[in-house]
Amino acid sequence: MLELNKQQTLSFHSELYNFIPQNHLLIRIHQLIDFSFILEFVGEQYNLFYGRRAKDPEMLFRLIFIQKLYNLSDERVIEETKVNLAYKWFIGLNPEDPLPDSSLLSLFRVHKIGAGEVENLLTEVVKQCVEKGLVKSSAILVDATHSYSKHEASKPLQVLKQAANRLQRAVKKHNSKLLKQLPKMPEFEGETRDKEKQALAYLADLGDTVEQLLPDAEGSLRSRLEETKKIVSDERLLTWKGVQSAIDPDARFGWKSATTSFFGYKESIAMTEDGIITAMKVEPGNASDSKAFPDLIKQTAETGLVVNEVLADKAYGSFTNLKLLAKENIIPTIRLNEMMLYGHQDEQREKFVYHKDSESVECPGGHHSIRKAKMGRKNGNECQRLTFFFDVEKCKACPLQKGCYNTGSDSKTYSVPIVPDFKQKAVEYHESESFKLRYRMRYKIEQKNHELKNHHGLAISQYSRGLLGMRIQAVLTAIAVNAKRMVKLANPKVAR
Structure with missing residues (x-):
């Protein structure tokens, strides 16, 4: 049953809140953001009329907000709120009111917030920001940052053994009598590759057995079963390219640079020029x-x-993305790579000459193409190509065929991309002075990434729920950072 708190109900001690500075950050945030949207977001996860009384979702969400704003752990945010008047005022309790146990925050994140499309929470906050007229810029900056997994990567055999042990422990906790019915882990024999295959087969058998014994498993046991299925079904596991942690099976190796990798997650971010x-x-x-x-x-x-x-770097300058922006009439201040700018170039291809009058191509040997055809889908995700065909019999006798014609081939062609208008405009803009001036503004999103990671804990995953936990952490962090920025953009008169 859902029970909502009444902020600062009649209490003698509520007078203590008058000592909170009028310009305190949490007071300003409270004035700017209506957090009641969380009630609709998690409403379906509660029974409004039956069951034990549940803590107010908005109060719990505000606690988690404070946690991300000040980069605190679950335990620390509860302890801090007990003695911090501003924190307790912000979450809507009286000074003498008790606080929930810190374990409730984890349950609320996973089972209430995690049950919905968590990105919608960020969208709701930004909507309020837009409605208040705080966003003045019509440009957005796009970039990616990364978070390390809190768990280390392991070799396949270790991953499989850990997953089996975790599943067995979950069964023991659920019903210890069932342990005798589970297949025992054998001694794996042979070379490393053979041991990995044997361990994979054992884990699959163990998972099937548990599911047969406990088809309606819930909670931590269901989580362990899902982890097991994810590991067993990963075709790249034994090549050391897939799952590399039994505890965090969604984490993967990515690259920060050409020589530096990381194990964890990637956050792609869009941000207005206002921050x-x-x-x-x-x-x-x-x-x-x-x-x-x-x-x-x-x-x-x-x-x-x-x-x-x-505004984005060359990682986003693909044909598909440029076409999308052209369709939406959005200016692409995106650094283009050489392939997008000039197409594939090599010394041999530069020797072919196009004659516009005859609409033919002359090869280095002086022979002209005999016909042409458009290749590729008209509305595909890459340029169509105009392909010119040459008389193969002439190619066979040509003294310049080395590096141009493959002996024995039934055809000889030369292709050039048909550049669509949107790509041509993007290339022309890319070479302009206005592009260079605007592109310099990308430093703003790099500063934002630094703020997220170094001041609000996004540098490393904090929850043990794989990709879902990382999504929750990243979105909640973005909301906290947005709230700070909204205060700076609004600078309202402080009044309670």
Whole structure:
């Protein structure tokens, strides 16, 4: 049963709140953000009429907000709130009211917030920001940062053994009498590869047995079963490219640079020039930056913000993304890589000459193409190509065929991309002075990434719930950082 708190109900001790400075950050945030949206977000997870009385979702959400704002652990935020008047005022309790146990915060994050599309919480906060007119810029900056997993990567055999032990412990906790019915872990024999295959087969058998014995498993046991299935079904596990942690099976190796890797997760972020994070997509560390781009644009549009320009580095300058921006009439201030600028170039190809009058290509040997054809889908995710065909019989007798014609081949072609208007405009803009001036503004999102990681704990995963836990952590952190920025943008008169 859901029970809502009444902020500062009649209490003699509530007079103590008059000692909170009028310009305190939490008072300003309270004036700017209506946190009641959490009630609708988690409402379906509660029974409004039956069961034990539940703690107020808004109060719990505000506690978690304080936790991310000041980078505190579950235990620390409860202890701090007991003695901090501003914290207790912010969550809506009287000074003498008791606080929930810290374990309730974890349950609320996972089973209430985690049951919904957590990114919608960020969207709701940004909507309020837009409605209040705090966002003045129509440009967004896009970039990615990373978070280390709190758990170390392991070799496949160790991952499989750990997963089996974790599942057995969960069964023992649920019903210790069932342990005798589980298959015992054998002694794995042979070379490392053979041992890994044997361990994988054993883990699959163990998972099937547990599911047969406990088909309606819930809680931690269900989580362990899901981890087991994820590991068993990972085709890349034994190649050391897939799951590398039994405790954090969603984490993956990604690259910070050409020589430096990390094990964890990647957060793709969209932010206004004003410093408000409008969208976030959290994925395993090996995810592609470019493929996250459309989701960031979509999430940003859902906030009601009208975007006229996107600033991003060359990781986002794909054909698909440029086409998307052209469709939405958004200026692509995106660094283009050499392939997008010039296409594939080599010394041999530069010797082919196109004659526009005859619409043919002349090869280095002086022979002209005999026909041409358009290749590729007209509305595909890459340029169509104009392919020119040459008389193979002439190629066979040509003294310059080395490096040009493959002996025995039935055809000889030369292709050039058909550059669409949106790509041509992007290339022309890329070379302009206005592009260079605007592109310099990207430092703002790099500063935001630094703030998220070094001041609010996003540098490392804090929850043991894989990708879901990382999504919850990242979105809640973004909300806290946005709230700080909203205070600076609004600078309202402080009044209670």
